[in-house]
């Protein structure tokens with residue numbers, strides 16, 4: 001409490017003023033102490049409803065039934081405005097007889113500020129409680145505040161069920177926990193003012209929920225803490241995943257499509273220059289038109305998917321494999337040298353999985369493919385390397401198909 005407020009002193013006997021200082025007078029809107037002394041009773045400075053209590057208290061004090069105390073009163077000033085005051089009582093001797101000295105401290109401003117603060121806290125609470133955005137405050141992941149929306153998003157019945165958790169990391173999917181711990185440290189070390197991420201959380205019933213989260217530093221009960229605003233974006237995330245899938249994945253083979261290949265090629269291009277030598281392979285199913293014409297398009301599709309799955313099985317994490325279009329596939333992969341690269345292609349070519357069974361006629365249809373191989377060279381672009389691979393492929397076709405031709 002701030003005692004920097006103005007205070008004034010009055011001495012009265014049965015509310016007849018005997019002494020007052022100027023400060024007391026000014027507190028009640030008078031110019032000088034004399035104006036107070038001119039009043040017939042200072043009871044008129046007490047709020048009308050409280051006058052009986054004031055009289056009762058006076059008699060109780062003067063007859064020794066009550067000890068002098070510090071009390072809160074509502075007084076009113078000369079203009080009828082209410083004032084919240086603290087009254088400090090002392091029994092003193094005045095001209096040989098007991099009288100009551102009261103030191104008045106005006107707390108009106110402080111009370112108003114406190115009321116405004118309480119009102120604003122109430123408004124903030126209503127805002128947070130009614131928000132559809134989850135709000136959580138945690139100190140080193142120990143939850144200290146949580147609203148209903150936060151509990152709802154994570155499938156908990158009420159905020160209290162969250163507040164009893166030892167650590168809010170429990171609701172974050174394991175693969176995201178380390179990242180959140182680092183972000184919190186950065187936040188506390190002032191390296192981040194706020195951070196926004198999309199992460200996966202685990203609801204109480206073990207189902208997954210994708211959330212967008214903004215975490216910012218705050219002080220909570222004098223200690224550093226983080227405030228988290230949480231929005232459920234599961235639907236949006238799934239839609240985004242679906243769109244990304246549609247944009248990048250070839251529907252028939254489930255391999256990357258041409259668009260995704262170009263994107264990956266551009267992204268990883270710098271690796272082709274520094275790491276192992278890289279190679280580019282174009283492959284094309286032989287006499288595919290005949291297969292289509294003889295067995296129908298569905299069998300043709302089966303042949304395409306069969307080659308795609310064979311290639312996929314032979315791929316490592318570092319390889320980029322895609323359906324370039326029609327019955328043509330492209331692959332970029334690292335190898336130790338030319339010999340190693342050719343060996344990898346031969347492995348593809350010789351897989352006897354290159355056959356499909358006709359759905360109706362239970363007939364096995366064999367097919368082959370031709371391969372054009374080239375190595376990554378300095379200053380290559382996608383166009384230049386594909387051009388050489390295509391030339392090599394043309395050569396393999398011209399030399400009788402079902403073989404690998406290379407341009408090193």
Ligand SMILES: Nc1nc2c(ncn2[C@@H]2O[C@H](COP(=O)(O)OP(=O)(O)OP(=O)(O)O)[C@@H](O)[C@H]2O)c(=O)[nH]1
Nearest residue numbers: 284285286287288289290292297298300301326327
């Ligand atoms: N079933 C099926 N056929 C396709 C698809 N995409 C392209 N084709 C067909 O693939 C055939 C490609 O024929 P060509 O380019 O003449 O090649 P090819 O018959 O394999 O001849 P070579 O390459 O010289 O061995 C065309 O008949 C296209 O209609 C597809 O997704 N499914």
